[in-house]
Amino acid sequence: MSMAEPVSRWLERVRAQRPLVHNMTNIVVTNVVANALLAVGASPVMAYAPEEAADMARIAKALALNIGTLDERVVSAMLIAGHAANAAGVPVIFDPVGVGATAYRNETATRLIESVNLTVLRGNQGEIGFLLGAGGEVQGVDSLGSGEHLPRVMKEWAAARGCVAVATGPVDYVTDGTRVFTLHNGHALLSFITGSGCQATGLIGAFCGAAGALATVETYADACVAALTCLNVAGELAAGTASGPGGFQAALFDELYRLDGVTVDRLARVDFLEV
Numbered sequence: 001m002s003m004a005e006p007v008s009r010w011l012e013r014v015r016a017q018r019p020l021v022h023n024m025t026n027i028v029v030t031n032v033v034a035n036a037l038l039a040v041g042a043s044p045v046m047a048y049a050p051e052e053a054a055d056m057a058r059i060a061k062a063l064a065l066n067i068g069t070l071d072e073r074v075v076s077a078m079l080i081a082g083h084a085a086n087a088a089g090v091p092v093i094f095d096p097v098g099v100g101a102t103a104y105r106n107e108t109a110t111r112l113i114e115s116v117n118l119t120v121l122r123g124n125q126g127e128i129g130f131l132l133g134a135g136g137e138v139q140g141v142d143s144l145g146s147g148e149h150l151p152r153v154m155k156e157w158a159a160a161r162g163c164v165a166v167a168t169g170p171v172d173y174v175t176d177g178t179r180v181f182t183l184h185n186g187h188a189l190l191s192f193i194t195g196s197g198c199q200a201t202g203l204i205g206a207f208c209g210a211a212g213a214l215a216t217v218e219t220y221a222d223a224c225v226a227a228l229t230c231l232n233v234a235g236e237l238a239a240g241t242a243s244g245p246g247g248f249q250a251a252l253f254d255e256l257y258r259l260d261g262v263t264v265d266r267l268a269r270v271d272f273l274e275v
Contacts, residue, residue: 003222007268008261010207010226015041019061019209022085023202024048024078026068026097029195032249036199039256040230042206050077054084061209063090064201065116067108068097075108082116091119091208091220095201099123100130118163119208119220122201125150125169132157132165151180152275164221168200172228173273176221183225184269185232187239189248196235203227225270233267234259 020043025033030046037044047056050073057063063085065078085092094116096109109131113121123131134153151173154165159177167173172183190196207227211219237259238251 003225003270004219005222006261006265007226007229007270008265010210010223011040011230011259011261011264013210014206017061017210018043019206020045020059021202021205021209022047022056022060022063022081023066023205024053024074024081025064025066025095025198025202028068029066029198032193032195033198033202035253036231036256037202037206039253040203040206040259042203042209044202048074048077050080053077053081057081057084057090058088060085060090062093062205064093064095064205065112066095066097066198066201067099067105067112068095068198070105070108075111078112079115082112086117089213091205091211091215092116093120093122093201093205093208094118095198096121096123096127096131097198099127118161120164120166120204120224121161122166122168122197122204122224124197125167125173128154128165128167151175151182151273155180155275158217162217164217164224166204166224166228168197168228172232174221174224174228176217178218179221180273180275181221181225182271182273183228183232184271185229185236185267187232187235189239189242189245190232190235192245193249193252196231200228200231203231229268229270230256230259230264233264236267237263 207223234255242248
């Protein structure tokens with residue numbers, strides 16, 4: 001069990017293709033998600049209007065949906081975009097931000113999961129644990145932990161859905177229903193800036209968007225591993241020069257921009273978990 005290609009090859013592919021990622025993300029993080037995508041070499045667009053959601057989704061290489069700041073008009077646009085992406089073969093990444101906090105948020109997450117064929121479900125461990133019934137707990141949009149059986153539940157859910165499940169935290173889990181990756185890079189300062197998880201979702205969109213028309217669920221899982229590893233390695237490097245969250249956020253964009261294949265492959269800490 002291994003990735004078909006190293007992380008560096010995925011980074012090269014994103015920079016060569018510059019995939020357009022249609023982000024319907026929350027209003028708190030629009031700027032930082034766009035900057036992270038630009039820094040790594042992708043092309044972001046933020047389009048929320050129902051009147052253009054389908055058109056934008058069809059021309060994008062990936063669609064990233066994020067329910068951090070809920071609004072019924074935007075949710076309707078997400079459903080329109082999701083259906084258009086499905087029809088066009090565009091990968092869809094869904095980030096159920098804050099699921100478990102309110103009934104409306106829970107209903108919206110379930111509605112999107114049941115209505116749109118997802119390529120990737122990505123959340124923090126509390127969100128994914130809650131959503132999949134593995135005992136996750138959240139406070140607002142922050143994770144308070146997950147159940148001990150989370151990797152196994154994620155693997156079973158991904159196998160049943162034919163998609164990738166990703167849970168980020170001190171250790172990140174990525175599964176395609178067969179393999180379970182554990183990712184050990186990252187830095188504590190990532191939890192002290194707004195939108196690090198949302199940036200992860202956007203970057204997963206970029207890497208999935210560079211996967212190609214013949215991509216399989218295994219290919220998309222590799223793309224998720226590569227995207228998260230690039231973000232987390234950049235976080236480690238940024239922490240080495242930052243004195244706090246403000247400097248860290250700026251340094252993170254710089255390190256994503258400067259990140260090279262030799263460095264990311266050397267620092268990557270990717271393992272497998274038998275569950």
